[in-house]
Amino acid sequence: EAGVAQSPRYKIIEKRQSVAFWCNPISGHATLYWYQQILGQGPKLLIQFQNNGVVDDSQLPKDRFSAERLKGVDSTLKIQPAKLEDSAVYLCASSLGQGNEKLFFGSGTQLSVL
């Protein structure tokens, strides 16, 4: 069974530039999550989709972050414009049902903002 795919693996940009991350969840998984993990900290939920609807985006900085999940499958997360404090690993995860039991994570995209 293929896991959660994310790209790119690494990204280096300058502040005020824009960047986009892509995620392909496990086939058939209804729920998709984007987490931000700053070095030395635990993951923090940015946004949660169920199929192609948003379940929770209360912690998403909407002035600069946006995400979409077209057709309830792939998802993209965008940052525009990036700030230095956005340097982190962005993790995508998916789960089979509507709840949050047993999340499967991708390897993440490591973003460095200079």
Place this chain on the structure above:
Amino acid sequence: SQQGEEDPQALSIQEGENATMNCSYKTSINNLQWYRQNSGRGLVHLILIRSNEREKHSGRLRVTLDTSKKSSSLLITASRAADTASYFCATDYEGSGSRLTFGEGTQLTVNP
């Protein structure tokens, strides 16, 4: 903050020894999960314990939950060098709308 807090922040042991990590949280939960993260990788789900359960086992893993103390512990028995990783507890708080809140993690190093 409602996030769980792991204790200790870092733990270094020898192969064959047992490793115990603790997680404390602040409000009532639906379930609590433990995840492992190897350096530079995503998280891997280890075990889930529901609020009405007190103990669960999975291979060399044993998880306990004490809802009266709002705490959980993860025990890894007969540790191996391959167990070296960060371990996170994640809590599903009642009323959170199924949001999982992760703690800061315990960095476990198992020395060969």
